[in-house]
Amino acid sequence: MTYLLGIDVGGSGSRVALRRAAWVRDVSDVSAAPDASRLELLGDRIGVTAEGSTVPDAVLALIERAAAEWPDEFAAVEGVGVGATGLATLVERPADLVAAVERAFARLAPGRSVGVAVAIDAVTGHLGALAGEGGVVVALGTGAIAFGTDCREVWRRVDGWGHLLGDRGGAAWIGLRALDAAVRAHDGVDPAGAALLEAARARFGEVLTWPSQLYTRADRAGVLAGFAADVARVAEGGDPVASAIIAEAGAEAARSAIAALDPALPGRVAATGGVFGAGGGVAAAFARALAAARPDVELVAPAGDPLDGALILAERAAAAEVTTHVPYVWANR
Amino acid sequence: MTYLLGIDVGGSGSRVALRRAAWVRDVSDVSAAPDASRLELLGDRIGVTAEGSTVPDAVLALIERAAAEWPDEFAAVEGVGVGATGLATLVERPADLVAAVERAFARLAPGRSVGVAVAIDAVTGHLGALAGEGGVVVALGTGAIAFGTDCREVWRRVDGWGHLLGDRGGAAWIGLRALDAAVRAHDGVDPAGAALLEAARARFGEVLTWPSQLYTRADRAGVLAGFAADVARVAEGGDPVASAIIAEAGAEAARSAIAALDPALPGRVAATGGVFGAGGGVAAAFARALAAARPDVELVAPAGDPLDGALILAERAAAAEVTTHVPYVWANR
Numbered sequence: 001m002t003y004l005l006g007i008d009v010g011g012s013g014s015r016v017a018l019r020r021a022a023w024v025r026d027v028s029d030v031s032a033a034p035d036a037s038r039l040e041l042l043g044d045r046i047g048v049t050a051e052g053s054t055v056p057d058a059v060l061a062l063i064e065r066a067a068a069e070w071p072d073e074f075a076a077v078e079g080v081g082v083g084a085t086g087l088a089t090l091v092e093r094p095a096d097l098v099a100a101v102e103r104a105f106a107r108l109a110p111g112r113s114v115g116v117a118v119a120i121d122a123v124t125g126h127l128g129a130l131a132g133e134g135g136v137v138v139a140l141g142t143g144a145i146a147f148g149t150d151c152r153e154v155w156r157r158v159d160g161w162g163h164l165l166g167d168r169g170g171a172a173w174i175g176l177r178a179l180d181a182a183v184r185a186h187d188g189v190d191p192a193g194a195a196l197l198e199a200a201r202a203r204f205g206e207v208l209t210w211p212s213q214l215y216t217r218a219d220r221a222g223v224l225a226g227f228a229a230d231v232a233r234v235a236e237g238g239d240p241v242a243s244a245i246i247a248e249a250g251a252e253a254a255r256s257a258i259a260a261l262d263p264a265l266p267g268r269v270a271a272t273g274g275v276f277g278a279g280g281g282v283a284a285a286f287a288r289a290l291a292a293a294r295p296d297v298e299l300v301a302p303a304g305d306p307l308d309g310a311l312i313l314a315e316r317a318a319a320a321e322v323t324t325h326v327p328y329v330w331a332n333r
Numbered sequence: 334m335t336y337l338l339g340i341d342v343g344g345s346g347s348r349v350a351l352r353r354a355a356w357v358r359d360v361s362d363v364s365a366a367p368d369a370s371r372l373e374l375l376g377d378r379i380g381v382t383a384e385g386s387t388v389p390d391a392v393l394a395l396i397e398r399a400a401a402e403w404p405d406e407f408a409a410v411e412g413v414g415v416g417a418t419g420l421a422t423l424v425e426r427p428a429d430l431v432a433a434v435e436r437a438f439a440r441l442a443p444g445r446s447v448g449v450a451v452a453i454d455a456v457t458g459h460l461g462a463l464a465g466e467g468g469v470v471v472a473l474g475t476g477a478i479a480f481g482t483d484c485r486e487v488w489r490r491v492d493g494w495g496h497l498l499g500d501r502g503g504a505a506w507i508g509l510r511a512l513d514a515a516v517r518a519h520d521g522v523d524p525a526g527a528a529l530l531e532a533a534r535a536r537f538g539e540v541l542t543w544p545s546q547l548y549t550r551a552d553r554a555g556v557l558a559g560f561a562a563d564v565a566r567v568a569e570g571g572d573p574v575a576s577a578i579i580a581e582a583g584a585e586a587a588r589s590a591i592a593a594l595d596p597a598l599p600g601r602v603a604a605t606g607g608v609f610g611a612g613g614g615v616a617a618a619f620a621r622a623l624a625a626a627r628p629d630v631e632l633v634a635p636a637g638d639p640l641d642g643a644l645i646l647a648e649r650a651a652a653a654e655v656t657t658h659v660p661y662v663w664a665n666r
Binding site for chain 2: 086158159161162163164165166168176179180183184187188189190207208210211214215220224255256259327
């Protein structure tokens with residue numbers, strides 16, 4: 001019996017999953033069902049400091065915890081797949097992370113050869129949502145990215161630039177725009193944001209304290225994203241400013257999906273991430289905008305999440321089927 | 334002969350000035366002309382880290398340098414005025430900064446009693462621009478704030494919330510919106526930002542490197558603001574997207590000024606800060622928007638800069654004419 005380890009590191013938390021390697025591909029073989037032995041551990045959210053991203057620390061901490069939690073299975077791991085936010089832009093050399101994972105296994109499971117692949121979270125999200133098939137996956141979590149790929153020839157990334165440069169339609173983006181409207185109401189510049197001001201005060205306290213709560217935090221994107229759930233609730237209550245922000249988030253996601261849809265890919269799009277499920281109407285606005293602009297494209301339900309994708313990546317890494325493709329995926333075989 | 338020390342700490346640099354106390358108010362007395370003995374030292378730009386703002390460090394460093402540079406005059410200082418960015422929101426207790434300045438003088442000029450006042454930079458900007466008179470001053474530097482005050486009864490602050498929450502129309506705000514347009518062009522979402530993409534590449538290099546240049550920097554507002562000059566140049570070249578951002582910056586500043594114009598204040602507005610002088614049309618757009626909304630308000634040229642205002646604050650502190658008014662000004666007398 002051999003095992004696969006999948007790790008998903010995101011702005012709002014990180015997870016590790018272990019499952020039996022489904023080498024027997026016959027779905028009638030219940031013992032090989034992918035989720036039969038899947039376990040999850042939750043880790044910390046990721047921050048960005050003057051020293052760079054904390055992604056490598058988070059990955060190695062989750063590996064340590066997996067080794068402690070599942071000692072027998074860990075010793076039989078054949079493949080590790082890691083999907084991480086901001087990997088390509090914030091981690092100095094992602095190949096070093098591959099090597100660090102290898103070293104961790106050499107220490108924790110000596111004498112074992114392990115296939116390792118690390119990828120940006122858009123790749124693992126894609127693998128999970130389309131079950132390894134080609135097409136576009138748009139992910140709205142804390143951040144936002146659309147990725148059009150077949151994981152072989154075509155690699156078209158759109159957005160994923162973080163809360164200052166883009167992440168259009170993501171939770172931090174929603175939170176930022178809602179706080180802008182709230183502050184305008186507070187300043188007496190535009191009263192339209194009054195309901196959002198009330199919601200923001202309920203979450204963050206008095207306006208004068210907001211800058212010190214935000215600018216001094218390494219995980220400010222996560223703080224901003226936390227407000228998106230309140231915005232969805234205010235929108236559901238009928239507030240026009242909150243509703244417009246939510247609708248625009250869906251429209252932004254549709255624009256990104258369309259830009260990622262390389263003509264060489266199947267006309268297939270899946271929408272993933274907490275923002276689509278959080279209510280308030282982002283999913284409906286996205287579907288409307290996509291259908292209006294590209295009626296030929298099929299919107300499919302996601303087959304799995306980024307952690308499923310990390311396990312698919314782990315399986316391919318174990319079989320030496322992953323080729324390094326900078327700046328999306330890095331493998332050791 | 335006694336002296337005044339003024340300190341201006343901003344997002345893009347900090348300065349200290351020394352001048353003779355103009356106790357003889359007769360303008361025909363040339364020896365008492367305010368700028369006759371004014372000297373300036375430049376300090377570092379301010380950053381925000383997980384430990385909070387670096388404002389207190391910058392202030393104390395400039396005091397040390399002033400004492401070293403001007404030993405004789407420093408020993409005869411009677412009043413210190415400090416204007417600092419983000420003081421009210423990012424410095425834990427501004428009153429502690431007053432005490433720290435007092436302690437620095439007790440060490441560097443022992444036995445001397447010094448009047449100390451520290452204020453948010455909007456107050457020193459106001460004192461400088463309107464020469465101590467009442468009205469509204471809107472400042473567009475790295476950040477943006479409008480302040481309506483008579484420095485006695487009326488205190489109406491609008492904006493100054495930093496690059497994530499507001500600073501509408503400031504240089505970081507301009508830089509952020511321009512980078513948004515540039516990234517949309519890069520992503521294939523909207524080609525309209527092509528000229529801004531070219532300008533941003535010339536400044537920051539390839540797009541994939543932008544997040545690591547931005548998110549890991551403590552002075553990210555300064556980095557964003559640095560791009561505003563390029564945006565103004567692209568706008569002057571006729572690019573419609575850059576021109577729209579510049580025009581909207583002026584309109585935002587006008588909205589803030591109007592919101593700050595308490596009915597109890599004289600209908601007088603001054604526009605200050607590097608953005609107004611940087612070309613591209615912000616000043617013209619501001620004047621147009623202000624005149625359209627409030628034709629009754631007089632737009633006046635600034636009499637002086639925030640460092641002049643810090644010296645006026647120092648003069649009032651020396652004369653015990655400054656009363657602490659949280660969260661705008663803190664004094665030791």
